[in-house]
Amino acid sequence: MPLIGCHECDAVIEEPIVPDGGAAICRRCGGTLFRRHRKTVETTLALMLSAAILFLVANAFPFLAFEIQGQLSQTTLRSGVVSLWQQDQHAVAALVLLTTIVAPGVQIGLLLWVLMPIHLGRRSWGAISAFRWVERLHPWAMMDVFLIGILVALVKLSDMAEIIPGIALWAFALLIPLMASAFAFLDPEIVWRRLEVRR
Amino acid sequence: MTASLASFTNRPHAQCEVCNLVMSVPRGLEAAPLACSRCHAAVHRRKPESLSRTWAFVIAAAICYVPANLYPIMTVTRFGRPESNTILSGVVFLFEHGMWPLALIVFVASVVVPLLKLVGLVGLVVSVQRRSRWRPRDRASLYRAVEAVGRWSMVDIYVVTVLVALVHLGSLASVEAEAGAFFFGAVVVLTLLASQSFDPRLIWDAIEADDG
Numbered sequence: 001m002p003l004i005g006c007h008e009c010d011a012v013i014e015e016p017i018v019p020d021g022g023a024a025i026c027r028r029c030g031g032t033l034f035r036r037h038r039k040t041v042e043t044t045l046a047l048m049l050s051a052a053i054l055f056l057v058a059n060a061f062p063f064l065a066f067e068i069q070g071q072l073s074q075t076t077l078r079s080g081v082v083s084l085w086q087q088d089q090h091a092v093a094a095l096v097l098l099t100t101i102v103a104p105g106v107q108i109g110l111l112l113w114v115l116m117p118i119h120l121g122r123r124s125w126g127a128i129s130a131f132r133w134v135e136r137l138h139p140w141a142m143m144d145v146f147l148i149g150i151l152v153a154l155v156k157l158s159d160m161a162e163i164i165p166g167i168a169l170w171a172f173a174l175l176i177p178l179m180a181s182a183f184a185f186l187d188p189e190i191v192w193r194r195l196e197v198r199r
Numbered sequence: 200m201t202a203s204l205a206s207f208t209n210r211p212h213a214q215c216e217v218c219n220l221v222m223s224v225p226r227g228l229e230a231a232p233l234a235c236s237r238c239h240a241a242v243h244r245r246k247p248e249s250l251s252r253t254w255a256f257v258i259a260a261a262i263c264y265v266p267a268n269l270y271p272i273m274t275v276t277r278f279g280r281p282e283s284n285t286i287l288s289g290v291v292f293l294f295e296h297g298m299w300p301l302a303l304i305v306f307v308a309s310v311v312v313p314l315l316k317l318v319g320l321v322g323l324v325v326s327v328q329r330r331s332r333w334r335p336r337d338r339a340s341l342y343r344a345v346e347a348v349g350r351w352s353m354v355d356i357y358v359v360t361v362l363v364a365l366v367h368l369g370s371l372a373s374v375e376a377e378a379g380a381f382f383f384g385a386v387v388v389l390t391l392l393a394s395q396s397f398d399p400r401l402i403w404d405a406i407e408a409d410d411g
């Protein structure tokens with residue numbers, strides 16, 4: 001039995017056998033040691049492929065249209081960043097760009113780059129650093145929070161003008177549960193081991 | 200399912216923070232720099248300078264928290280009349296329009312969460328510095344909660360972003376981001392960095408030292 005460790009309290013134990021879909025909980029600190037998904041590569045890969053398509057749709061098409069006294073203005077995902085930049089809020093613009101476009105986009109791309117070759121029995125160039133970056137970017141991807149922000153903004157505008165949701169908004173609303181389940185099915189230990197085998 | 204614990208005493212082991220690989224450290228080499236054989240990341244038995252880095256980020260975030268709430272985060276102009284919005288006035292607006300579930304979400308995410316995060320982290324750092332043995336499991340849960348909720352504070356930044364992008368029809372209707380948005384973004388980033396700097400394994404070190 002290989003040894004595994006708890007990253008929250010540093011306890012080291014022999015790896016318990018956990019049924020598919022189950023989780024091992026650290027007896028010392030109560031933290032989750034790992035969630036076992038034996039089919040992690042295939043499931044996460046399938047979900048990530050759909051997520052990639054939705055992500056492209058969400059970025060390419062208009063998000064919301066806003067009509068007031070016959071004047072129409074449209075917005076895409078990145079026009080918020082552009083407007084903030086033009087108002088000299090450079091730091092805020094960069095933060096929004098990082099958390100809603102760059103971090104999730106790079107995560108999707110890197111996961112496909114790592115998982116696709118594993119699925120085909122190979123290992124992609126730079127797979128180890130790529131997978132390391134997926135984990136590192138995780139706290140900075142905040143698309144789910146962005147969706148709540150859109151909801152609040154819609155309520156604020158509702159008494160002021162007519163709001164027309166665009167294709168991108170629907171893509172975005174689907175993308176969030178998809179990304180959440182893709183990461184719920186990701187079992188990093190299995191991915192690391194399969195990367196190690198194909199050294 | 201609960202894992203059975205073979206041993207709490209793990210002195211000859213080091214653990215990679217990135218890929219969680221456990222490796223044995225030869226005696227006498229505990230202080231030497233290590234690299235993970237699986238993911239090539241640098242391995243630290245504890246995050247370097249964890250406590251002083253956490254303190255620095257917490258103090259900086261606390262300083263930014265004041266202007267983030269006092270300064271307006273945006274100015275909304277309707278039919279030529281400009282009106283400044285702070286975080287709190289945004290909550291009041293939602294509440295007055297009968298949207299109290301959203302008002303509650305924004306209030307908790309923008310005002311309560313950053314404050315709880317700062318208080319929680321200060322509590323954790325102080326408890327570690329005093330080598331406290333008080334309820335380590337609860338302190339570990341507190342750290343997990345602090346890590347999980349922090350991101351939701353970004354809601355207000357995103358509201359400003361969407362409004363700024365949508366509403367730019369000159370004097371008829373326009374929205375400008377203001378200084379409060381910058382400080383608020385700073386609070387979110389600084390508290391995120393603070394919770395990343397804190398090493399939850401430190402909570403257990405005092406207990407281990409006494410046991411062993």
Ligand SMILES: [Zn+2]
Nearest residue numbers: 006009026029
């Ligand atoms: Zn643990």
Ligand SMILES: [Zn+2]
Nearest residue numbers: 215218235238
């Ligand atoms: Zn590693």
